[in-house]
Amino acid sequence: MSTTIELERLGKRYRGHRVLDDLTLDLSAGIFALLGPNGAGKTTLVSILTTLLRPDSGTARVLGHDVVHEAKAVRRLIGATGQYASVDEALTGRENLVMVARLLGLATLDARSRASELLASFGLEDAADRPVSGYSGGMRRRVDLAASLVRTPAVLFLDEPTTGLDPASRSHLWDDIARLASEGCSVFLTTQMLDEAEALADRVAILDGGRIVADGTVASLVSLVGEEAAVLVDAGGRVARTLEIDRTAGGLARALADLSEDERAMRVELRRPGLDDAFLALTGRNKRTPAEEEAAA
Ligand SMILES: Nc1ncnc2c1ncn2[C@@H]1O[C@H](COP(=O)(O)OP(=O)(O)OP(=O)(O)O)[C@@H](O)[C@H]1O
Ligand SMILES: [Mg+2]
Incomplete structure (x- = not known):
């Protein structure tokens, strides 16, 4: 082509x-x-x-x-x-x-x-x-x-x-x-x-x-990020971590058992990967907020 x-x-x-x-x-x-x-x-x-x-x-x-x-x-x-x-x-x-x-x-x-x-x-x-x-x-x-x-x-x-x-x-x-x-x-x-x-x-x-x-x-890209994921969402509404789950209840239980004290207070959502998740998987960090972006410029 x-x-x-x-x-x-x-x-x-x-x-x-x-x-x-x-x-x-x-x-x-x-x-x-x-x-x-x-x-x-x-x-x-x-x-x-x-x-x-x-x-x-x-x-x-x-x-x-x-x-x-x-x-x-x-x-x-x-x-x-x-x-x-x-x-x-x-x-x-x-x-x-x-x-x-x-x-x-x-x-x-x-x-x-x-x-x-x-x-x-x-x-x-x-x-x-x-x-x-x-x-x-x-x-x-x-x-x-x-x-x-x-x-x-x-x-x-x-x-x-x-x-x-x-x-x-x-x-x-x-x-x-x-x-x-x-x-x-x-x-x-x-x-x-x-x-x-x-x-x-x-x-x-x-x-x-x-x-x-x-x-x-x-x-x-989606397969790189994973199919459906369980994510922890912090108080600011951002994805703090994507949990490794293998689609079984046991996998989810194991992932939840490993959470830190702070993470236990976060919201957990099951969702399809989005750009946030792709970012976390590919760059190891969240997308920047507009204020952070301004500070970096
Ligand atoms: N005319 C300019 N002078 C100085 N810095 C600029 C100028 N235009 C863009 N930048 C800087 O370049 C970077 C990239 O900007 P750009 O507008 O290309 O981003 P973007 O991906 O289109 O963002 P958005 O999703 O907000 O539209 C930013 O840090 C921005 O502040
Ligand atoms: Mg733009």
Whole structure:
């Protein structure tokens, strides 16, 4: 399979702080999910791949084009939706899409008909002629996604596309993303949710502190973390430890017998592994809280 995205020793620093640390990665067509906690470097990587930011070292290629030296060629091939909805609040959904289409060089009539097609395919027809300021978060996200598809991209970048959406809007957007992929568009998405990666991605990688700490299929990641686990949750709601259980009552009893005094006061939950558990298994520590992240930066 041909390479869609290729990173070679890609590095980026902010004021001496290493945000991306020698990343090397080869991605083929399909849906790729980059998982990582706050501050992992996800948006920084997406910004480099979408030519909005220059790396300090190494190279990044999209469909064979260097993102620094062939930025124009890259821009022609990609679509992107940033972490925060970037639609114009004062305009209607339709006006936003027509404006983007015009900026991309479509003639007025073509721009209008493309906007109508997109509004229909994203279920936004009823709201199309209302200002975006009155849209829900999920509707804004969909207008944003539609705007990145005015010209069908070969690779679509989505930075945390469903963060902040309710479950129904999330699943709606997942359907949209899966549909695009089935039409041949490769998708590079970032997320903090393992279930999102699981629902969509052919391949996932976990980014932590600017480094890739795991890379493979979601199934391989989940098997690395373990199937269903019993976890101890501390007072702050974070996973303090994952208990080794072998799915028998005896295994659970043995694991519970070994708890320390502090651990005995914690909540125990049986659950499927999530990003928290993956983190603990792969990095030996919890994800950082936003405050810890700030202190580390
Ligand atoms: N313009 C900037 N100047 C200085 N530091 C920055 C800048 N942009 C990002 N950083 C730092 O780089 C690190 C990675 O940030 P980035 O936004 O890429 O993370 P992220 O994985 O997208 O996080 P989130 O999940 O919160 O969106 C953070 O420590 C952040 O503070
Ligand atoms: Mg981000």
